[in-house]
Amino acid sequence: MTANFMSMTRASTRYPPIGIERAVDVLGLGAGPRPRWIVVTDLDGTLLDSQDYTATPALPVLRSLARAGIPVVLSTSKTRVEVEAVREELDNRDPFIVENGGAIFAPERLFEDLPSKWECRDGYTALILGTPYADIRAVLGTLRERYRFEGFADIDEDRLRRMTGLSARDAARARCREFGEPIVWRDGSGALTKFTAKLAEHGLTVKRGGRFLHVDGGSDKARALRSLREEYQNLWRCPTRVIALGDSDNDAAMLSAADLAVLVPSTFHSMPVVENPSIMLAAEPGPAGWAGVIGPLVERYLEHDADG
Numbered sequence: 615m616t617a618n619f620m621s622m623t624r625a626s627t628r629y630p631p632i633g634i635e636r637a638v639d640v641l642g643l644g645a646g647p648r649p650r651w652i653v654v655t656d657l658d659g660t661l662l663d664s665q666d667y668t669a670t671p672a673l674p675v676l677r678s679l680a681r682a683g684i685p686v687v688l689s690t691s692k693t694r695v696e697v698e699a700v701r702e703e704l705d706n707r708d709p710f711i712v713e714n715g716g717a718i719f720a721p722e723r724l725f726e727d728l729p730s731k732w733e734c735r736d737g738y739t740a741l742i743l744g745t746p747y748a749d750i751r752a753v754l755g756t757l758r759e760r761y762r763f764e765g766f767a768d769i770d771e772d773r774l775r776r777m778t779g780l781s782a783r784d785a786a787r788a789r790c791r792e793f794g795e796p797i798v799w800r801d802g803s804g805a806l807t808k809f810t811a812k813l814a815e816h817g818l819t820v821k822r823g824g825r826f827l828h829v830d831g832g833s834d835k836a837r838a839l840r841s842l843r844e845e846y847q848n849l850w851r852c853p854t855r856v857i858a859l860g861d862s863d864n865d866a867a868m869l870s871a872a873d874l875a876v877l878v879p880s881t882f883h884s885m886p887v888v889e890n891p892s893i894m895l896a897a898e899p900g901p902a903g904w905a906g907v908i909g910p911l912v913e914r915y916l917e918h919d920a921d922g
């Protein structure tokens with residue numbers, strides 16, 4: 615591990631990271647009935663390697679989580695069709711959060727007695743939080759004359775492939791936006807400040823992702839996390855603890871809203887500042903770091919099961 619990498623991990627944690635003993639305490643494995651757990655995880659740079667987009671080192675841990683009945687909720691800036699492909703590959707059947715908290719999609723009939731805000735959409739039960747894509751594109755269209763930027767819709771598939779390293783199929787999936795537009799900023803930083811203020815007048819915000827800026831409205835990974843915890847709590851009728859994992863600024867709110875936040879270091883950028891006193895640090899970037907934290911925690915969860 616390089617000195618630079620270490621300083622990056624240290625600089626951005628406001629709270630001192632905790633060890634596994636404190637973590638299992640926070641997650642309710644002390645005395646008394648054991649709560650149930652949900653894992654909510656970012657994809658790129660967290661569960662998926664930021665270069666080849668695979669989860670290989672984490673696969674055995676994902677199987678342990680499935681055996682333990684712990685849902686793994688994928689929560690990402692990716693689109694629904696992109697996440698569907700990842701779920702298929704990982705054999706994941708749990709609810710998922712798309713486009714930075716634009717919506718939660720849950721398998722039909724998973725939650726009973728849904729509050730009225732949930733709706734049926736394309737074979738899922740969905741909670742829509744974000745502004746529809748067409749509305750966002752319309753606002754961006756009004757700013758095109760004054761600022762230099764490109765949205766996904768303005769970039770053809772070939773160029774998008776070169777920019778992201780995605781395959782043709784994956785680039786096409788990335789363009790199926792429903793709640794937000796990733797943009798490439800080609801103007802100055804002063805212009806970006808003005809652009810951000812203009813978007814705010816329309817209830818839209820700009821978030822920095824790994825490669826792009828993301829323009830959306832109402833999308834909220836933290837609110838999505840809280841809504842899901844509530845639904846699972848109703849379903850299971852027992853206390854529920856959430857472990858969230860992420861690597862970048864657009865995960866910060868979600869990590870702050872979890873019972874335990876797991877920061878996965880990145881080789882590209884510094885870690886987000888997370889307002890959560892219960893933070894664990896993964897020792898490595900990507901799925902290897904992910905598995906290094908979650909693996910031992912699941913073992914403790916299953917041991918507790920056996921003891922109980």
Ligand SMILES: [Mg+2]
Nearest residue numbers: 656658659861
């Ligand atoms: Mg990420």
